[in-house]
Amino acid sequence: MSADQESPFSAETGVRRMPAWRVALPALIIALLAIIALYWPTVVGIATIWWNFETYAHGMLVIPIILYMIGTRRRELAALEPQVAPVGLALLLSLSLGWLVADAAEVSVVQHFALAGMMQTVVYTLLGGGVTWAIAFPLAYLWFAVPVGEALIPPLQQVTAWFTVAGLRLTGIPVWWEGLHLVVPSGSFEVAEACSGLRYLIASVALGFLYAYLSYRSLWRRLAFIALSVAMPVVANGIRAYGIVMIAHLSDMKYATGIDHLIYGWLFFGLVVLLMFWIGSFWREPVDDAPTLALLPLNQPPVPVPSTGGYAQRYALWTVVVVLAAAVGPLWADWINRAERGVVSVTLPAPAAVTPWQGPEADTGDWEPKFSGADAVVRSHYLRDGRIVHLYIAYYRQQRPDAKLVSSQNSLYDGKRWRYVGGGQLKAQLGKDEWPLQATLLTDGQRRRLVWSAYWEGGRLVVSPYVAKLWEAWDRLSGAQRGSAIIAVAADYEVQPDEVEPLLRDFLTQMWPDIAATLLQPSGGK
Known part of the structure; x- marks a missing residue:
């Protein structure tokens, strides 16, 4: 065969090359x-x-x-x-x-x-x-x-706290457990976000996925090892957290209380990965290096390579069609963004009190919800018979990358001052409609506070952040632009949260018409 004659076979693999x-x-x-x-x-x-x-x-x-x-x-x-x-x-x-x-x-x-x-x-x-x-x-x-994976942090924190408490109790260490806060005789601990084990879980699954692909051929073996790579870091992180608390407790809080506990964590994770690979080696399959397709005899005369002309025309057309289909989203988004240029500034006054409530008064307390980029914020409190109800509203006229109502960076409380101790959902009759509310129980070590909150989306209340996002998208794509907000009311209680539930219900019943009217027609201008 002459040097310039094109072969239909690859010299490297021996497999026939397809002109397509x-x-x-x-x-x-x-x-x-x-x-x-x-x-x-x-x-x-x-x-x-x-x-x-x-x-x-x-x-x-x-x-x-x-x-x-x-x-x-x-x-x-x-x-x-x-x-x-x-x-x-x-x-x-x-x-x-x-x-x-x-x-x-x-x-x-x-x-x-x-x-x-x-x-x-x-x-x-x-x-x-x-x-x-x-x-x-x-x-x-x-x-x-x-x-x-950020959505997995809260449940992983809860699992880690459960593992830690269970381990401490099994080894006879008395522990007081409230939410993510643990207290043992030698000191107190909190299962922070960094201790949730998310980074270990993601790294383990990524490595497990790759190992499963390279080491196995059957689907069930691959899936089994991937399942192992999910379970092991969760259990191992719980054991790690328990070990850190035990080290700190036995050393009278001298060790494993600072950055060193993160170092211990990565060393421990390395051992867990090695153990995971060792377990997986027991059902490892040999790699078959033999060609999977039969080759033509070597003495067969060269087969002319078909022309690529037909392929070229077809693929040129389909490349254009594929790019146009993919371009629909960004082109439509650009059109919407052009129509929204010119942010409207808004002013959101605190609703006036309705008898027998008194207020509003500026809320200077240390309950500090954080909702970044809000176009208007209301922080006030109202009084009735010596009892105080706090009102917080963060209003967004228009969602932007740096100003989003639903964001992992936003929070109903300052985590450095308050601890989450529980929560749930309830319903409240507000005007003619019954709306869902989210209840959040907080404590700063001295006070106990009940917070009721909901997302306000163009006249409706929702508690699910996913539903809130869907309504935001609908309002923006439909051109309604009715705005969105977080509404939260709070009151302190002594022993049980049901002590202040009637107070919050009365406040919302009396004040809701004015709150809704304020949100539907905020004052402002270009």
């Missing part, structure tokens, strides 16, 4: 780069979280790991012929619209998931189901690039 790959692969790269450009602010947002938050720093390694995993299957992929999957176009459009809804509601994590889903869908649309299935595991690994 020479067109499909560049088309895929162009489409992915176009999506990155269209969703550049979302890409930057993800990368910023990777860089600034240690919990999600593994995200910087996700793409190289995916490319490595795909590289291990290059022989199988070279023997598959990529084909366009038109049904993927509908899914791509749906994800783009999902990103639009998330953008309207300012829900970054959904935007991040939508972007990852669009990249996976582009692979399916341009390469087809056969190729996508062959690299399904590496494609699924792309979800680890999404910085997500």
Whole structure:
């Protein structure tokens, strides 16, 4: 065979090369780069979280790991012929619209998931189901690039506290437990967010996913090891927290009370990962290096390579269609943002007291809810028969990246002064309607406070942050722009919260019409 004659076989793998790959692969790269450009602010947002938050720093390694995993299957992929999957176009459009809804509601994590889903869908649309299935595991690994998991912190804190208390009681150490606060004879402890074990859990699952892919071939073995990588860090973090409390207790609070307990945590986590890999080695499968596809005889004469002309025209068209479908979300969002330019300043006066209530008076107490970027804030208190009810309202005329009603950075109380000790939901008759409210019990060590709160979305009250986000998106996409707010009322009690529940109900019953009217028609101007 002459040097300039093109062979239909790969000298490296011995597998026949399909001419469609020479067109499909560049088309895929162009489409992915176009999506990155269209969703550049979302890409930057993800990368910023990777860089600034240690919990999600593994995200910087996700793409190289995916490319490595795909590289291990290059022989199988070279023997598959990529084909366009038109049904993927509908899914791509749906994800783009999902990103639009998330953008309207300012829900970054959904935007991040939508972007990852669009990249996976582009692979399916341009390469087809056969190729996508062959690299399904590496494609699924792309979800680890999404910085997500903050919603797991509260339940993980509760699990860690339970493990710690159970361990202390089993070893005969008396402990007083309230919420996330623990007191033993030698001192007090709090299960902070950093002690929730989230970073250990995410790191463990990411490593477990990779180990399962490289070590096993059967699906059930892979799923079993992934389940192990989820369970082990949760249990291990509970044991770690118990060990830290015990070390501090036995050393009279000299050790494991500062930064050293984080160092102990990472060392302990390293041992847990080694133990997890050791357990997984018992059902490890040997890697089959043999070719999975039969090759043509070596003495068979060269087969002419089919022309790529037909493939080129088809893939050029589909690349354009894919990019246009992906562009629907950001183009629509840009149109909405242009229509909203010109932020309206608002003033939100404290509602006047209704007899027999007195007020309002400026609330100068140390109950300090934090809702960043609110366009207007009301902090007042009212009196009746010597009893005080605190009113807090944070109003948002328009949601912005730095001003969001529902955000993990916002809080109903200052965590440095108050501790959460419980809560639940209830319903209250406000005007003609019965609305849900969220009850939150707080203590600062001396006082006990009952807080009732709800999100106000254009005239309706909701307690679910997810429902609130959906209403925000609907108002923005529909052009209603009726504003949103957090409304919270609070009163102190001595022993049980039901001591002040009638007081809060009476306050809301009397004051709700004026509160609602103030929110529906805030004063302000350009």
